[in-house]
Amino acid sequence: MDIEKVNSMDFGEFVDVFGNVIERCPLIAAAVWSQRPFSDLEDLKKHFFAFIDALPQSGQEGILRCHPDLAGSELRRGTLTAESQREQSAAGLTSLGADERLRLAELNAQYRARFGFPFVLAARFSDRAAVSRELARRLLCPSAQELRTALGEVKKIGSLRLADLLRADPAKP
Numbered sequence: 001m002d003i004e005k006v007n008s009m010d011f012g013e014f015v016d017v018f019g020n021v022i023e024r025c026p027l028i029a030a031a032v033w034s035q036r037p038f039s040d041l042e043d044l045k046k047h048f049f050a051f052i053d054a055l056p057q058s059g060q061e062g063i064l065r066c067h068p069d070l071a072g073s074e075l076r077r078g079t080l081t082a083e084s085q086r087e088q089s090a091a092g093l094t095s096l097g098a099d100e101r102l103r104l105a106e107l108n109a110q111y112r113a114r115f116g117f118p119f120v121l122a123a124r125f126s127d128r129a130a131v132s133r134e135l136a137r138r139l140l141c142p143s144a145q146e147l148r149t150a151l152g153e154v155k156k157i158g159s160l161r162l163a164d165l166l167r168a169d170p171a172k173p
């Protein structure tokens with residue numbers, strides 16, 4: 001899909017296509033639509049990220065809370081979004097042994113108890129060993145730093161999703 005196609009989308013189509021660039025936050029795509037026309041992928045990305053940066057801390061934490069745990073209950077129940085399912089699968093999180101799954105569940109719970117939001121990491125840049133390692137490392141970081149790190153991961157996830165969409169063939173449903 002090229003940028004002309006993006007710029008020609010009406011509101012409903014734009015939110016349908018870009019509504020999950022930021023996991024389960026279609027409101028962000030709805031707001032970004034008002035900023036069209038976009039000059040290119042970078043410009044589109046800039047608008048998504050500017051919206052996140054302009055939110056108060058409560059809104060930024062809200063975005064993090066919209067993310068499912070890595071290798072968590074949603075993966076087991078099969079209720080992940082298609083994007084998240086692909087990303088978690090790419091990192092090998094869909095084929096963990098029981099021990100590894102339990103260890104990640106414990107670390108995820110500790111992280112959530114400490115920071116009040118789930119651990120977020122761009123799974124496509126990672127693998128199962130690195131996910132546990134990063135989780136254990138970031139558990140020890142100061143809260144303000146961790147919020148910044150987690151939002152950086154949200155942006156990495158969004159960048160990859162946007163790049164996928166713009167690369168995608170517009171003829172495909």
Ligand SMILES: NC(=O)N[C@H]1NC(=O)NC1=O
Pocket residue numbers: 023067068069070083084087088118119120121122123124157
């Ligand atoms: N918790 C978390 O990081 N979830 C996300 N990461 C990712 O790459 N896809 C997700 O859904």
